[in-house]
Amino acid sequence: MQAVFDRIKESVLKTQVWKSIFRHDYEDSQRNRLLQVLDNIWLHLHPTKLPRHGAYLRFTWCMGGITFLLFLVTAVTGVLLMFYYRPTAEYAFADMKYLQFDVPFGMFLRNMHRWAAHGMVIAVWLHMFRVFLTGSYKPPREFNWVVGVILLTTTLLLSFTGYLLPWDQLSIWAVTVGTNMARATPLLGHEGPFGPELGMKPDNDVRFMLLGGTQVGPPTLLRFYVLHCIFLPLFLAVFIAVHFWRVRKDGGISGPL
Amino acid sequence: MENLKNILSNADNVPIVGLLFIMVFFVWLWWREASRTDKRIANGEWEQIRAEGQDKIHVWPYLTRNEFLCSLAIMILLTVWSVGLDAPLEEPANPSRTPNPSKAPWYFLGLQEMLVYFDPWIAGVVLPTIIIVGLMAIPYIDKNPKGNGYYTYQERKFAIITFLFGFLVLWLSLIILGTFLRGPGWNFFAPWELWDTHKVVAMVNVDLHEALGIRSKLGANIFGAIIVGAYFSLAFVYYFWKKDGELIKQLGVARYGVLAFLFLTMMALPIKMILRIFFNIKYIWVTPWFNV
Amino acid sequence: MSEETKPAPAPAEKAAAPAATAGEAPATPPKPTVAKPGSKQTLTKPIAETGNLWMTRRNFLSRAGWVAFFSFVGTMLLGSLRYMFPRVLFEPSTVFKAGFPTDYPVGAVSTKWVKDYRTWIVRNDKGFYAIFAQCTHLGCTPRWLEAEGKFKCPCHGSGFTMEAINFEGPAPRPLERVQIALAEDGQLLIDTSIRFREELGQWSNASAFLNYA
Structure with a gap:
C-alpha cells in the first residue's frame, strides 16, 4: 500500500507540469527553504530569513497579518454579497431580507462580512498599539507609520460607509448622526464657523457632496455604496501595497539595534 | 440588570465586550515583555539583547508556519462567530422616526461622546483631524533614539504614558462609556438602571463667563479668548521654565511647539469633561461665530 | 538653439545640461543668468548668445507645456468636484x-x-x-x-x-x-x-x- 502511494506521489512530483509550476523539489534542505519563499509569488513578500523574534507571537501579536487576512475575508464575502444586493432605496432593505431568509448561506456570508469588518477594526488598532509599544515607528520606519495611519483611517471609513448599506433604522440613524458633523466643518459646512459667511448652504456644502442631497436619502445610499465597494477598497489596496513594500525596504521586522 | 443583559446580548456590542478582555491581555503581555527587557538592560545585558536581535532563522518554515496557524485560528473563530451570531437588521429606514438613543457605530462612540463636551465643529471635525495628523506626526516628534524595536517602559516613559492615556483612557474607555452607560436622550444610566425614555435630568449648564458674572457679550468674547490663549501659552511657560532641560534640547523649538500643541489639545478633552460633569460649565469662550 | 549645438565649456557640464534645464525651467522665471565659468549656471546661455530677451524658446515651450498640463489636470479635478453637486434634487417639496x-x-x-x-x-x-x-x-x-x-x-x-x-x-x-x-x-x-x-x-x-x- 505504502509503495503504491509513494509511486503516485513520485509520478506527480516528477512530471514536467508540476515542475514547471513549482520548480523545486521538497527535500528539507537549506536551499529548498530559501527557494520555497523566493519561488512563490505570494510568499516572496517575506525575506528568506528574519530575526528570531520576528516569528514570535509574543513580539508581533500577528496583528498586521490578521488585519490583512480579515481584509481579504471582507473583500471576498463582500463581492459575494454584491451578487444579490441592489443599492437603491426601494430594494436595499428587501434584498437584505432576501439574503437573510432565502439565499442559501446568505445570512452566514453577511455575518461573516460584518464580524470580519468589526474584527478588522480591532486588529488594526492593536497593530498600531503594538507598533507603538515596540517603538517600531522610529527611524527608518517613520513614513511607514504614516502610511499605517492612512490605512487605519481608511479602515474606519470603509466600516462606516458599509454601515449604511442595510438601509435599516440602525444604519440610517448612525450615518445621520455621523454625517451631521460635516455640517459643522469650519469654512466648508453650512453650520460651521465662518461657513455661512462664505456662502455655504445646505445644498452646496461639504456634507451635500458626501450625501448627494440635503439629508440621508437614496443618493446617499448610492454614493456610500460606490465608496464602500470601489473607491475605498482600491485606495486601501494601493496603500497596503505601499505599506508591505516599505516594511521590506525599511529593513524588515524591527529589532534592537 | 435586565438592561445590562440587553446591552451585552446586542450582537453589535460583542466586539466591545471582546475588546475589554483583549486589551487587558495585551497590556499585560506588553508589561511582562517590557519589564523583562528593562530588567535585563538594568543588569547591563544590552549587548546580549542586541546579539539576540541579530540571530536569524528561516522564514520557511518558522514564520510561515505561525502565520498559517494564526490564520486558521482566526478563520475558525470567525466561522463560529458567524454561525452562532446573526448580524442585526432592524426595521426599514424611516427618516421621520429617530430611535432613542441613536448611536453611531461602536468604533465612533468615542467621537460621539466628545460631542457632549464640545460643539460639533470641534468634536466632529477639528479633533478627529488633529487625532489623525497627530498620530502621523508621532515619528517626527519623538526623537528618543532608545526603545526602537523592543518592548520597554523605562527608556521611553513619557511617550508610552501619553499614548496609553490617549488610546486606553480617552479613546477606548469613552467607547465603553458610550456603549454601556449612555441611554435614551444620551443620558447617563448606571448598568443596573432601566433605560427610561422619560428620565428627567436637570441640566443647569452655564458658560464660564456667566459663572464668573461677566454679562456683556464683548466682555465674554474677550474673556474667553484670554482663557483659551492662556491655556495654550502654558507651552511657552514650560518652554522658558525648562529651556535647558533634556526634553527641549533634544526636540528643538519647532518639534517642541508641535508636541506641546498636540499634548495640550489632547488634555483639553478631560479638562472640558471635568468642567462639564462636576461644575456644569458649558462653554469657555463664546463668540458670535463659534463657541469653545 | 539647443544646448548641444553650442560649444560647451566642459564635457561634465554638457552631460548635466538637459537634466538641469528641465528641472530648473519651471522654477526659475525669466532670469537669464550671466555665465559664470565653471559653475552650473553656465547651462543657461547669456542673452547675447540666445538673442532672446527674457526666455529661451525651449524654456518657453517647456513652461507652456507645464502650464497646459496643470490647467488640464486642474480643470478635470474641478469638473469632477462639480460633478458631485447635481442640479436637480429629488426631495419632497418644502x-x-x-x-x-x-x-x-x-x-x-x-x-x-x-x-x-x-x-x-x-x-x-x-x-x-x-x-x-x-x-x-x-x-x-x-x-x-x-x-x-x-x-x-x-x-x-x-x-x-x-x-x-x-x-x-x-x-x-x-x-x-x-x-x-x-x-x-x-x-x-x-x-x-x-x-x-x-x-x-x-x-x-x-x-x-x-x-x-
Whole structure:
C-alpha cells in the first residue's frame, strides 16, 4: 500500500507540469527553504530569513497579518454579497431580507462580512498599539507609520460607509448622526464657523457632496455604496501595497539595534 | 440588570465586550515583555539583547508556519462567530422616526461622546483631524533614539504614558462609556438602571463667563479668548521654565511647539469633561461665530 | 538653439545640461543668468548668445507645456468636484398647506406634520409659528413630550421649550422656525426652506410669526 502511494506521489512530483509550476523539489534542505519563499509569488513578500523574534507571537501579536487576512475575508464575502444586493432605496432593505431568509448561506456570508469588518477594526488598532509599544515607528520606519495611519483611517471609513448599506433604522440613524458633523466643518459646512459667511448652504456644502442631497436619502445610499465597494477598497489596496513594500525596504521586522 | 443583559446580548456590542478582555491581555503581555527587557538592560545585558536581535532563522518554515496557524485560528473563530451570531437588521429606514438613543457605530462612540463636551465643529471635525495628523506626526516628534524595536517602559516613559492615556483612557474607555452607560436622550444610566425614555435630568449648564458674572457679550468674547490663549501659552511657560532641560534640547523649538500643541489639545478633552460633569460649565469662550 | 549645438565649456557640464534645464525651467522665471565659468549656471546661455530677451524658446515651450498640463489636470479635478453637486434634487417639496387655523387649539403643539414635513405647528394666544423638527446639535429629530412640555432630542439629550429655545443638553442654539403665512384659501401655508434663527434676531421677521386672533 505504502509503495503504491509513494509511486503516485513520485509520478506527480516528477512530471514536467508540476515542475514547471513549482520548480523545486521538497527535500528539507537549506536551499529548498530559501527557494520555497523566493519561488512563490505570494510568499516572496517575506525575506528568506528574519530575526528570531520576528516569528514570535509574543513580539508581533500577528496583528498586521490578521488585519490583512480579515481584509481579504471582507473583500471576498463582500463581492459575494454584491451578487444579490441592489443599492437603491426601494430594494436595499428587501434584498437584505432576501439574503437573510432565502439565499442559501446568505445570512452566514453577511455575518461573516460584518464580524470580519468589526474584527478588522480591532486588529488594526492593536497593530498600531503594538507598533507603538515596540517603538517600531522610529527611524527608518517613520513614513511607514504614516502610511499605517492612512490605512487605519481608511479602515474606519470603509466600516462606516458599509454601515449604511442595510438601509435599516440602525444604519440610517448612525450615518445621520455621523454625517451631521460635516455640517459643522469650519469654512466648508453650512453650520460651521465662518461657513455661512462664505456662502455655504445646505445644498452646496461639504456634507451635500458626501450625501448627494440635503439629508440621508437614496443618493446617499448610492454614493456610500460606490465608496464602500470601489473607491475605498482600491485606495486601501494601493496603500497596503505601499505599506508591505516599505516594511521590506525599511529593513524588515524591527529589532534592537 | 435586565438592561445590562440587553446591552451585552446586542450582537453589535460583542466586539466591545471582546475588546475589554483583549486589551487587558495585551497590556499585560506588553508589561511582562517590557519589564523583562528593562530588567535585563538594568543588569547591563544590552549587548546580549542586541546579539539576540541579530540571530536569524528561516522564514520557511518558522514564520510561515505561525502565520498559517494564526490564520486558521482566526478563520475558525470567525466561522463560529458567524454561525452562532446573526448580524442585526432592524426595521426599514424611516427618516421621520429617530430611535432613542441613536448611536453611531461602536468604533465612533468615542467621537460621539466628545460631542457632549464640545460643539460639533470641534468634536466632529477639528479633533478627529488633529487625532489623525497627530498620530502621523508621532515619528517626527519623538526623537528618543532608545526603545526602537523592543518592548520597554523605562527608556521611553513619557511617550508610552501619553499614548496609553490617549488610546486606553480617552479613546477606548469613552467607547465603553458610550456603549454601556449612555441611554435614551444620551443620558447617563448606571448598568443596573432601566433605560427610561422619560428620565428627567436637570441640566443647569452655564458658560464660564456667566459663572464668573461677566454679562456683556464683548466682555465674554474677550474673556474667553484670554482663557483659551492662556491655556495654550502654558507651552511657552514650560518652554522658558525648562529651556535647558533634556526634553527641549533634544526636540528643538519647532518639534517642541508641535508636541506641546498636540499634548495640550489632547488634555483639553478631560479638562472640558471635568468642567462639564462636576461644575456644569458649558462653554469657555463664546463668540458670535463659534463657541469653545 | 539647443544646448548641444553650442560649444560647451566642459564635457561634465554638457552631460548635466538637459537634466538641469528641465528641472530648473519651471522654477526659475525669466532670469537669464550671466555665465559664470565653471559653475552650473553656465547651462543657461547669456542673452547675447540666445538673442532672446527674457526666455529661451525651449524654456518657453517647456513652461507652456507645464502650464497646459496643470490647467488640464486642474480643470478635470474641478469638473469632477462639480460633478458631485447635481442640479436637480429629488426631495419632497418644502412648501405645504397645513389646513385651517381653526383646526389648531390654542396653546398646543401639533405634531401631525412632523412625519411628512418635519415641522411642528404651535398656536399660542397671539397666533401661529412653525418650528423645524431638526435638532441644532446634530440634526436628529427631537420629540414633543406633552407631559413635560418640551422638545427632547433622543440623540444627545438636548431639550427645547415650547418656544423652541434650548435649555438643556448640548444644543448650541434654539431650534429654527420656518416661514408661515395664510394662503388665499385661508389655510396655513408653510415653507420649510425659509428658516429663521433666534440668535440672529430673525424671529421678529414678519413671516416668522402669523398673527391670528
